[in-house]
Amino acid sequence: MTIDIHGHVTSPELFKRFPMPPSLADIDGMIEQKAALGIDLTIVGSPVGAGTMVPVPGLDNYAQPADQLDSFHEWVAETVREHADHLRGYVYVNPFAEDDSLARAAKRLAQDEFVGLIVNTSVRGEYLGSPRAEEFFALAAEADVPVLLHPPAEPVGAAAMHGHLGLIEHVVRPCDVTSGVASILFAGWLDRFPTLKLIVANAGGSLPLLREKLDLAQQRAGGPPNSGPPKPGTPQKPISANLSKLYVDTATPSRIALAAAAEVFGPAHLLFGTDSPPLTAPLHTTLDMVAGLDVTDEQKALITAGTARALFKLGGN
Numbered sequence: 001m002t003i004d005i006h007g008h009v010t011s012p013e014l015f016k017r018f019p020m021p022p023s024l025a026d027i028d029g030m031i032e033q034k035a036a037l038g039i040d041l042t043i044v045g046s047p048v049g050a051g052t053m054v055p056v057p058g059l060d061n062y063a064q065p066a067d068q069l070d071s072f073h074e075w076v077a078e079t080v081r082e083h084a085d086h087l088r089g090y091v092y093v094n095p096f097a098e099d100d101s102l103a104r105a106a107k108r109l110a111q112d113e114f115v116g117l118i119v120n121t122s123v124r125g126e127y128l129g130s131p132r133a134e135e136f137f138a139l140a141a142e143a144d145v146p147v148l149l150h151p152p153a154e155p156v157g158a159a160a161m162h163g164h165l166g167l168i169e170h171v172v173r174p175c176d177v178t179s180g181v182a183s184i185l186f187a188g189w190l191d192r193f194p195t196l197k198l199i200v201a202n203a204g205g206s207l208p209l210l211r212e213k214l215d216l217a218q219q220r221a222g223g224p225p226n227s228g229p230p231k232p233g234t235p236q237k238p239i240s241a242n243l244s245k246l247y248v249d250t251a252t253p254s255r256i257a258l259a260a261a262a263e264v265f266g267p268a269h270l271l272f273g274t275d276s277p278p279l280t281a282p283l284h285t286t287l288d289m290v291a292g293l294d295v296t297d298e299q300k301a302l303i304t305a306g307t308a309r310a311l312f313k314l315g316g317n
Helices: 014-019 027-035 066-082 101-109 131-143 165-187 211-221 239-245 255-265 281-292 295-311
Strands: 003-010 039-045 088-090 112-118 145-148 197-200 247-249
Touching: 003 014, 003 145, 003 255, 003 295, 014 066, 014 247, 027 039, 039 066, 066 088, 066 112, 088 101, 101 112, 101 131, 112 131, 165 197, 165 211, 165 239, 211 239, 239 255, 247 255, 255 281, 281 295
Parallel strands: 003 039, 039 088, 088 112, 112 145, 145 197, 197 247
Antiparallel strands: none
């Protein structure tokens, strides 16, 4: 059995309002296609809630009315119930929300259909290293559920690409993941909330290649801003040490990037994820890349299902 921790679905109602990749609507087709390859369970959600990742003039994905987001989550829950053998859901939330969104998300997590949270690595140009994210990280730690850190529809730097959707999707969004997670590390959230279970999309972006650079940045800045002074006589822990506390998915087309992620984060912190739907690349490609990793068979079993089963408390064998 293989568990895919990174998939997306969209309700028919949203298809009436926004342009969407057709694959997001074909839930039965997705399940059938994955099951044929031994991918029996997918954890699905939306990184924009009741919005869209496709640019729409004048649309602000973060200005969704509560009832609209509730309706979307009801649809996700119903969809998961209809396909209980093959689907589980993520609860979407704006980590900087100033209304009761966080409380609503906590209530959703009490439902069996939902097993984790999905948030953006930046919101309106602000990374989650911001002090304004404290209440969100406290919620995630208290709920004891994984958080999929996903790039936003409009990542930092998107405007500089002048509407080139290919560059925004395949270059700027992974860069948002890289910078956004670096800001989380330097904010000290993993030290403040040691039970956090953060999953970084896109195989960690460029973070596997920046391990030493993170430590240089730490030395230049004088240490993580929220970590406080080191105890007398004890060396300060390198910021890169917290990379091993993160989990990453396998959603990358690069064998080099995947191998680097396995080395830096460790095979036990690598989770099978395809970003499909909406990505329509052959699913067997990701399976083949995992099979080709220079790790033991036991570690491959953790990547394809074992770690996800434990992290999301899915039970079973």
